[in-house]
Amino acid sequence: MIRPRSFAPRVALAVAVVVLITSFLGAGWGWLRAQGALRQQLDLVLAAEAEGLLRDYETFGLRGLAEVAESTSRRRGPLLVLLQTADGRPIAGRLPSAPTALQGFATWRRGGGEVPLRVLGAVLPGGANLIVAADLSSVDRAAYALAWAPPVAGGVAALVALLLGFLFGQGLERRLAAISGAARAVMAGDLTRRLPESGRGDEFDRLAATINAMLERIETLVAEVRQVTDDVAHDLRSPLSRLRQRLEAALARARDPAADAEALEGAVEELDGILATFTALLRIARTEAGAGREGFARVDLSALVLAVAEAYAPSAEEAGRELEVEVAPRVFIQGSAPLLRQALANLLDNTLAHGAGRVRVSLRPGAVLEVSDEGPGIPPEERDKVVRRFYRLDRSRGTPGTGLGLSLVSAVAGLHGGALTLGEGPGGRGLSAVLTLPGDEV
Amino acid sequence: MRILLIEDDAATSAYVSRGLSEEGHVVDVASNGKDGLFLALNEPFDVIVTDRMLPGPDGLSILRALRASAITTPVLVLTALGEVDRRVEGLEAGADDYLAKPFAFSELRARIRALARRPAQQAEMHELAVGDLRMDLLRRTASRGARAIELLPTEFRLLEYMMRHPGEVLTRTMLLEKVWDFSFDPTTNVVDVHVSRLRRKLEAGGEAPMIRTVRGAGYVLSPAEPGRPAA
Known part of the structure; x- marks a missing residue:
């Protein structure tokens, strides 16, 4: 059997087979029903004819009946009439090999021959036997003719189905070829390529639209990754070239243990800075990828904020900054304590390095953690950018820091299903960093 | 002190064991989890330093096997860079300390000393x-x-x-x-x-x-x- 590999012709073939089978079953059923109905009809005709003849018999007697029977028989109609004596001698009409004294309906084959007859017999009061008969073969022919209609229609339908399936399959093939062509182009590296849409808004268009949205997202992500890679390469080049210059200068100098030790110490320091940058980058990447979520536990955020603020209090004081802490008691969230500690520490590092004036740390139920200061703040148009990796305000370039602190805070907020919002501090000046985290009901 | 170092990276292993030997320690080196676990179970050590990722049983499996055999030798687990959350996991598995690679040798030395001085069963001191x-x-x-x-x-x-x-x-x-x-x-x-x-x-x-x-x-x-x- 032929098994087409394409989808549409396969469906068409199945449809054709089903149509053919059902049409033949229909034909059998139709034939039986038609034959039954036509025979019933024939019986009614026979009964009516017999009734008419019996009325003639009542009116005109046996002789009159014989005349009517004779004339009816001679008419070239479908009906045959036989009037015979009780012992089977014909009186009028013609019907070969008739049984004697037939009463009621019967079917028999004339002379044992091929033409079946439907007969109705009545025994008259005088003993004579009236038989009305009709040729059954005409009824069967009609039923046969009727029964042929479904298979013929079915055959035509099957052919049409096959043809449509073939044509539809070719259309399908063309659209799928276009889609897989685009997919292959994307695979080959052309991320700007999109799947074609016919504009008909059908299932294929909807699928293509979904896949195109996915490609859009992938392209954005890849661009972001590329940007980060470029940033990493760029931001690590400066400390690495500094390191190289330092080591080169030390090498070029005459050997002097004290100066060499100093150069090596400087080199180690520079390397530590580079490693710190790498650690921060990896931590951000892991956090953004959702790592650590499996270690989530109930965290007493109130206690955590107090502990971190306490750790920073002496440093703030030393820097001449006032640290005001206002923490609502018993604020719990589901989260990672180490990452939340680091997020708050980064915000405090940030304000101690770049801010000025009084530092306010507040935790409100909800949970909303806010760190604000009275420093120069961040211009509104820069607020989105400072969250990006390595982005630093021009005035901050001289101060220590990796430019990754706020990126991590933002990633930690995202990991916990929250967000980091940067705005103005109280009174419209300074910087306010608000970490909104989904609270945990007590 | 007798120290067991389980580390599959040959360069790190050579650098650390040389450094510790210069400090006057006796260092046994295993380059995979199977050998490391065998040594740890059968030889007395003052401190065990193991990488977290190892061929054969990994660092945490070795740690669990040791603790299950009631061997309380202090264990320091070395891990890849940037895995903050893994620290907690390691400490929960019974590690006494955790150190992320790359580390300064001085850091490792300080931590090994802090571990070794810890009495095996620390009496509750007031x-x-x-x-x-x-x-x-x-x-x-x-x-x-x-x-x-x-x-x-x-x-x-x-x-x-x-x-x-x-x-x-x-x-x-x-x-x-x-x-x-x-x-x-x-x-x-x-x-x-x-x-x-x-x-x-x-x-x-x-x-x-x-x-x-x-x-x-x-x-x-x-x-x-x-x-x-x-x-």
């Missing part, structure tokens, strides 16, 4: 003493000679940790982890400011200094040298 410095852990008080020292809770925790490891170099990272539970290095000089405040309190009565800064490494608390004038 009092710590280093030189004339005393600390009552139940009453939460500290004194130097006859002079009582007022300490804030954080300062108390910091001094307690230092007094449990007298004469050892304690790195900033160690202090951040053990005293503040910080698994990161803040840019703010949190540790230095706390240590200098603690130092001032310890010397407030004109006593000789006890906390010494080791450049590029960390801090050491040791009994004041007699006759040395106050700084």
Whole structure:
């Protein structure tokens, strides 16, 4: 059997087979029903004819009946009439090999021959036997003719189905070829390529639209990754070239243990800075990828904020900054304590390095953690950018820091299903960093 | 000390074992989990240093197998860079300390010393003493000679940790982890400011200094040298 590999012709073939089978079953059923109905009809005709003849018999007697029977028989109609004596001698009409004294309906084959007859017999009061008969073969022919209609229609339908399936399959093939062509182009590296849409808004268009949205997202992500890679390469080049210059200068100098030790110490320091940058980058990447979520536990955020603020209090004081802490008691969230500690520490590092004036740390139920200061703040148009990796305000370039602190805070907020919002501090000046985290009901 | 080093990276393994040997330790090296576990189960060691990722059973599996066999040798687990959350996992599996690669050798040395000095079954001590410095852990008080020292809770925790490891170099990272539970290095000089405040309190009565800064490494608390004038 032929098994087409394409989808549409396969469906068409199945449809054709089903149509053919059902049409033949229909034909059998139709034939039986038609034959039954036509025979019933024939019986009614026979009964009516017999009734008419019996009325003639009542009116005109046996002789009159014989005349009517004779004339009816001679008419070239479908009906045959036989009037015979009780012992089977014909009186009028013609019907070969008739049984004697037939009463009621019967079917028999004339002379044992091929033409079946439907007969109705009545025994008259005088003993004579009236038989009305009709040729059954005409009824069967009609039923046969009727029964042929479904298979013929079915055959035509099957052919049409096959043809449509073939044509539809070719259309399908063309659209799928276009889609897989685009997919292959994307695979080959052309991320700007999109799947074609016919504009008909059908299932294929909807699928293509979904896949195109996915490609859009992938392209954005890849661009972001590329940007980060470029940033990493760029931001690590400066400390690495500094390191190289330092080591080169030390090498070029005459050997002097004290100066060499100093150069090596400087080199180690520079390397530590580079490693710190790498650690921060990896931590951000892991956090953004959702790592650590499996270690989530109930965290007493109130206690955590107090502990971190306490750790920073002496440093703030030393820097001449006032640290005001206002923490609502018993604020719990589901989260990672180490990452939340680091997020708050980064915000405090940030304000101690770049801010000025009084530092306010507040935790409100909800949970909303806010760190604000009275420093120069961040211009509104820069607020989105400072969250990006390595982005630093021009005035901050001289101060220590990796430019990754706020990126991590933002990633930690995202990991916990929250967000980091940067705005103005109280009174419209300074910087306010608000970490909104989904609270945990007590 | 006899130290078992389980590390599959040959370069790291050679560098660490050479460094530890120069310090006067005896170092056994295993390059996969199977050998490492066999040695750890059958030989007495003072400290075991194992990589987390290993061919064969990994570091944490070795750790669990040791603890299941009631071997309480201190274990330090080395891990790849940036895996903050793994630290907790390692400590829960029974590790005594955790160190992220790449690490400074001085950091590893300080941590191994801190581990080895820890008594296998630490008796519940109520009092710590280093030189004339005393600390009552139940009453939460500290004194130097006859002079009582007022300490804030954080300062108390910091001094307690230092007094449990007298004469050892304690790195900033160690202090951040053990005293503040910080698994990161803040840019703010949190540790230095706390240590200098603690130092001032310890010397407030004109006593000789006890906390010494080791450049590029960390801090050491040791009994004041007699006759040395106050700084």
